[in-house]
Amino acid sequence: MSEEKNINYTSAFDELQMIVKEIESGDIGVDELSEKVKRASTLIAICKEKLFKTEDDVNQILKDLEAE
Secondary structure, eight states: OTGGGGSOHHHHHHHHHHHHHHHHHTOSOHHHHHHHHHHHHHHHHHHHHHHHHHHHHHHHHHHHHHHO
Protein backbone atom coordinates (compact mmCIF):
# COMPACT_ATOMS: atom_id res chain seq x y z
CA MET A 1 0.00 0.00 0.00
CA SER A 2 3.04 2.30 0.02
CA GLU A 3 2.40 3.53 -3.52
CA GLU A 4 -1.27 3.89 -2.58
CA LYS A 5 -0.25 6.68 -0.19
CA ASN A 6 0.74 8.75 -3.25
CA ILE A 7 -2.82 8.82 -4.56
CA ASN A 8 -4.60 12.05 -3.74
CA TYR A 9 -8.02 12.28 -2.14
CA THR A 10 -9.79 13.42 -5.30
CA SER A 11 -8.39 10.57 -7.39
CA ALA A 12 -9.27 8.00 -4.73
CA PHE A 13 -12.78 9.41 -4.33
CA ASP A 14 -13.35 9.52 -8.09
CA GLU A 15 -12.22 5.92 -8.49
CA LEU A 16 -14.44 4.91 -5.59
CA GLN A 17 -17.45 6.57 -7.23
CA MET A 18 -16.68 4.72 -10.46
CA ILE A 19 -16.58 1.40 -8.61
CA VAL A 20 -19.91 2.14 -6.92
CA LYS A 21 -21.51 2.91 -10.30
CA GLU A 22 -20.13 -0.34 -11.75
CA ILE A 23 -21.46 -2.34 -8.80
CA GLU A 24 -24.86 -0.63 -8.95
CA SER A 25 -25.14 -1.35 -12.67
CA GLY A 26 -24.98 -5.08 -11.95
CA ASP A 27 -22.89 -5.69 -15.06
CA ILE A 28 -19.92 -7.27 -13.26
CA GLY A 29 -19.35 -10.89 -12.39
CA VAL A 30 -18.84 -12.37 -8.95
CA ASP A 31 -15.06 -12.65 -9.35
CA GLU A 32 -14.74 -9.07 -10.51
CA LEU A 33 -17.14 -7.94 -7.78
CA SER A 34 -14.82 -9.35 -5.14
CA GLU A 35 -11.87 -7.42 -6.58
CA LYS A 36 -13.91 -4.23 -6.85
CA VAL A 37 -15.02 -4.49 -3.21
CA LYS A 38 -11.42 -5.04 -2.11
CA ARG A 39 -10.27 -2.02 -4.10
CA ALA A 40 -13.15 0.07 -2.73
CA SER A 41 -12.12 -0.88 0.79
CA THR A 42 -8.57 0.29 0.10
CA LEU A 43 -9.81 3.55 -1.39
CA ILE A 44 -12.11 4.19 1.57
CA ALA A 45 -9.16 3.71 3.93
CA ILE A 46 -7.07 6.16 1.89
CA CYS A 47 -9.83 8.78 1.87
CA LYS A 48 -10.46 8.34 5.58
CA GLU A 49 -6.76 8.71 6.40
CA LYS A 50 -6.44 11.84 4.27
CA LEU A 51 -9.55 13.39 5.85
CA PHE A 52 -8.25 12.72 9.37
CA LYS A 53 -4.86 14.19 8.42
CA THR A 54 -6.51 17.28 6.99
CA GLU A 55 -8.67 17.66 10.09
CA ASP A 56 -5.58 17.42 12.30
CA ASP A 57 -3.77 20.01 10.18
CA VAL A 58 -6.70 22.44 10.31
CA ASN A 59 -7.07 21.98 14.07
CA GLN A 60 -3.36 22.68 14.55
CA ILE A 61 -3.58 25.83 12.44
CA LEU A 62 -6.58 27.05 14.45
CA LYS A 63 -4.78 26.25 17.70
CA ASP A 64 -1.73 28.20 16.52
CA LEU A 65 -3.92 31.16 15.57
CA GLU A 66 -5.56 31.18 18.99
CA ALA A 67 -2.14 31.20 20.64
CA GLU A 68 -1.11 34.36 18.79
